[in-house]
Amino acid sequence: MKTxxxxxxxxxxxxxxAASLDGNGYLILEAADGAKALDLARREQPDLVLLDIAIxxxxxxxxxxxxxxxxxxxxxxxxxxxxxxxxxxxxxxxVGADGFVAKPFSPAAxxxxxxxxxxxxxx
Amino acid sequence: MTTNTRVQERTRPTNSSPxxxxxxxxxxxxxxxxxxxxxxxxxxxxxSELDExxxxxxxxDAVWSLLRADLxxxxxxxxxxxxxxxxxxxxxxxxxxxQGRDDAxxxxxxxxxxxxxxxxxxxxxxxxxLSRNGDILRSVQSVLVxxxxxxxxxxxxxxxxxxxxxxxxxxHVGMLSTLTQQVALAVDNARRIDQARLQERRTRDLLDxxxxxxxxxxxxxxxxxxxxxxxxxxxxxxDRVLGQPVLEVLHLLDEAGSSTSPEARAFPRxxxxxxxxxxxxxxxxxxxxxxxxxxxSVAPVKAPDGQAAYAVGIIHxxxxxxxxxxxxxxxxxxxxxxxxxxxxxxxxxxxxLLSRDVSPSVQRDWLSLMNEESTRLATLIEELLDLTxxxxxxxxxxxxxxxxxxxxxxxxxxxxRHEKRPRFEICVPEDLPQVMADPGKLTQVLANLVSNAINxxxxxxxxxxxxxxxxxxxxxxEHLGPLAxxxxxxCPAGISVAVRDRGLGVSPEDLRRIFEPFYRVHPAxxxxxxxxxxxxxxxxxxxxxxxxxxxxxxxxxxxTFGFCLPLDERSVRRQDGDGRFESRPxxxxxxxx
Numbered sequence: 001m002k003t004x005x006x007x008x009x010x011x012x013x014x015x016x017x018a019a020s021l022d023g024n025g026y027l028i029l030e031a032a033d034g035a036k037a038l039d040l041a042r043r044e045q046p047d048l049v050l051l052d053i054a055i056x057x058x059x060x061x062x063x064x065x066x067x068x069x070x071x072x073x074x075x076x077x078x079x080x081x082x083x084x085x086x087x088x089x090x091x092x093x094x095v096g097a098d099g100f101v102a103k104p105f106s107p108a109a110x111x112x113x114x115x116x117x118x119x120x121x122x123x
Numbered sequence: 124m125t126t127n128t129r130v131q132e133r134t135r136p137t138n139s140s141p142x143x144x145x146x147x148x149x150x151x152x153x154x155x156x157x158x159x160x161x162x163x164x165x166x167x168x169x170x171s172e173l174d175e176x177x178x179x180x181x182x183x184d185a186v187w188s189l190l191r192a193d194l195x196x197x198x199x200x201x202x203x204x205x206x207x208x209x210x211x212x213x214x215x216x217x218x219x220x221x222q223g224r225d226d227a228x229x230x231x232x233x234x235x236x237x238x239x240x241x242x243x244x245x246x247x248x249x250x251x252x253l254s255r256n257g258d259i260l261r262s263v264q265s266v267l268v269x270x271x272x273x274x275x276x277x278x279x280x281x282x283x284x285x286x287x288x289x290x291x292x293x294x295h296v297g298m299l300s301t302l303t304q305q306v307a308l309a310v311d312n313a314r315r316i317d318q319a320r321l322q323e324r325r326t327r328d329l330l331d332x333x334x335x336x337x338x339x340x341x342x343x344x345x346x347x348x349x350x351x352x353x354x355x356x357x358x359x360x361x362d363r364v365l366g367q368p369v370l371e372v373l374h375l376l377d378e379a380g381s382s383t384s385p386e387a388r389a390f391p392r393x394x395x396x397x398x399x400x401x402x403x404x405x406x407x408x409x410x411x412x413x414x415x416x417x418x419x420s421v422a423p424v425k426a427p428d429g430q431a432a433y434a435v436g437i438i439h440x441x442x443x444x445x446x447x448x449x450x451x452x453x454x455x456x457x458x459x460x461x462x463x464x465x466x467x468x469x470x471x472x473x474x475x476l477l478s479r480d481v482s483p484s485v486q487r488d489w490l491s492l493m494n495e496e497s498t499r500l501a502t503l504i505e506e507l508l509d510l511t512x513x514x515x516x517x518x519x520x521x522x523x524x525x526x527x528x529x530x531x532x533x534x535x536x537x538x539x540r541h542e543k544r545p546r547f548e549i550c551v552p553e554d555l556p557q558v559m560a561d562p563g564k565l566t567q568v569l570a571n572l573v574s575n576a577i578n579x580x581x582x583x584x585x586x587x588x589x590x591x592x593x594x595x596x597x598x599x600x601e602h603l604g605p606l607a608x609x610x611x612x613x614c615p616a617g618i619s620v621a622v623r624d625r626g627l628g629v630s631p632e633d634l635r636r637i638f639e640p641f642y643r644v645h646p647a648x649x650x651x652x653x654x655x656x657x658x659x660x661x662x663x664x665x666x667x668x669x670x671x672x673x674x675x676x677x678x679x680x681x682x683t684f685g686f687c688l689p690l691d692e693r694s695v696r697r698q699d700g701d702g703r704f705e706s707r708p709x710x711x712x713x714x715x716x
Contacts, residue, residue: 010464012492016471019489054460082463083456104467107474 034058580626
């Protein structure tokens with residue numbers, strides 16, 4: 001069973017992601033801030049991280065950069081954000097994110113993206 | 124040869140005694156030539172002076188020695204006065220330049236001074252209007268007055284007096300007329316130069332008082348002029364910049380901060396294309412690597428052949444505009460972010476409900492989440508509209524007398540049911556005058572402060588609400604909060620309301636930004652909820668009432684948020700003054716009178 005770490009400070013969004021993935025055979029871990037996310041990622045080594053950018057403390061960009069640089073270079077990271085701007089997409093690819101999901105999103109499309117990302121061979 | 128003949132002709136009448144010898148003739152000729160040389164030299168000296176006073180002094184001496192005069196006086200018109208008045212005088216006692224208008228030691232009849240032909244006055248002290256001149260004229264037998272005319276205008280007259288009994292010789296008259304022409308020309312030149320200098324200084328002062336930086340470049344793009352603001356902008360003294368290529372002095376980068384080809388810049392394009400070219404750029408400042416956003420407008424100055432000979436460039440600092448623009452973009456970005464989050468929940472759960480078969484209890488859970496999120500969305504949109512209404516000045520206040528005690532009890536009643544069970548401590552004097560305010564808006568302000576106090580404190584905390592006449596903010600509090608930025612608005616002497624909590628408190632960094640829209644003190648964000656617009660709205664509402672908002676806080680020890688409102692003068696008089704006025708004996712007024 002694959003593990004997905006969902007990081008968002010909004011409990012409703014975490015619940016929505018969990019509900020979307022429910023029944024698809026994933027184990028869901030949740031974190032509400034950057035420090036907790038890094039800690040969980042280090043300990044649990046999830047298969048994928050779905051990461052909100054505007055989280056308290058260390059922001060999503062920085063969490064992504066550290067995940068890739070210090071914890072697990074091949075762990076796929078999808079950035080999730082309400083800021084749907086070109087500059088955010090650019091920064092997302094700069095910090096090594098594997099995908100970008102803008103809020104609001106379709107649960108079915110999110111699940112499809114996660115499935116696809118996990119199925120792709122690790123580079 | 125011609126000159127000699129003319130001199131001779133002019134000098135002939137003066138030695139017209141019959142039976143003159145050839146030797147004498149030759150002597151006369153030599154004398155005339157010497158005179159003519161001296162005259163020319165004097166004329167040159169006078170003409171070479173560019174300053175009016177200096178040239179008058181030189182001319183006094185020249186006339187004095189050439190004509191062996193005993194009195195020389197220049198009468199000149201001025202810009203303000205058409206009547207010539209004494210400007211320079213030489214007597215055996217010496218030369219003097221006369222500055223003042225009054226008490227001139229010598230005056231001549233206006234008719235004489237206005238004459239366009241030479242006038243000779245014999246025994247001037249006998250002429251009645253001249254007798255006032257006393258000692259100066261008493262010593263001379265005759266005065267010759269020659270007009271100072273140049274380029275068709277009459278500048279005044281030169282008066283020469285001689286002590287001897289013999290009248291002026293013809294050659295003296297001739298010399299005098301030559302000299303007066305030269306003096307008039309020199310005075311006119313000096314005045315024109317003065318005028319030009321004055322004009323130049325005025326133009327310079329004018330350009331220096333322009334707040335924007337102004338550069339003038341020639342068609343080779345070298346700086347030929349810059350004003351004070353321009354020198355300040357490039358942080359170099361004017362003379363070091365003059366003559367330098369403008370594009371080397373102004374390090375212009377494009378807005379992203381990288382350099383572009385020089386041909387693309389406004390200065391060369393204005394010269395080349397012969398039209399006004401504008402651009403926005405970043406001006407690199409020195410070695411520091413910092414830059415200033417600027418707007419350039421460069422206009423060509425065309426020569427008669429239609430080619431641009433110069434270009435005038437105005438550089439305007441647009442950092443304020445840029446900051447506002449950035450704030451607007453940030454606002455829109457934050458607003459859309461705040462809207463997208465609840466929208467994501469609504470859209471996401473709707474899709475799930477429509478696409479999946481879930482149990483009624485899960486359905487219920489999701490629907491109640493959606494309900495919460497739609498309420499949040501509605502509140503957020505309401506707040507956003509409020510804020511834009513206030514900022515665009517479209518918020519209308521329905522002012523009426525408001526009792527602070529009523530306001531406080533209304534808000535307390537609203538907040539007492541809060542799940543954190545706050546304990547209120549209220550201190551509102553009974554005799555507090557009413558304020559003229561919009562009761563609904565004021566309730567919103569106080570409710571926001573009280574709910575923040577509860578949200579950022581542990582459960583069952585004490586929240587104290589105080590109100591009083593005058594200012595409740597401690598001295599120095601003005602430096603906290605955004606009002607200090609615009610120089611600190613004085614606390615309006617009126618009524619203050621303060622809400623104090625014993626909660627988390629706010630760090631100095633957060634305090635500086637706490638009234639900004641969407642700003643949230645981060646660790647507490649999730650706990651407190653809301654989009655971070657409450658304080659921004661509260662502050663705007665208070666300021667719209669003519670009041671101001673303040674905050675004092677220290678992390679871990681709690682915060683006090685407060686606002687003061689000005690008192691409507693009529694309401695103060697009605698409430699405070701009435702009794703006193705009635706009790707005052709009517710005779711008081713009579714006694715004063």
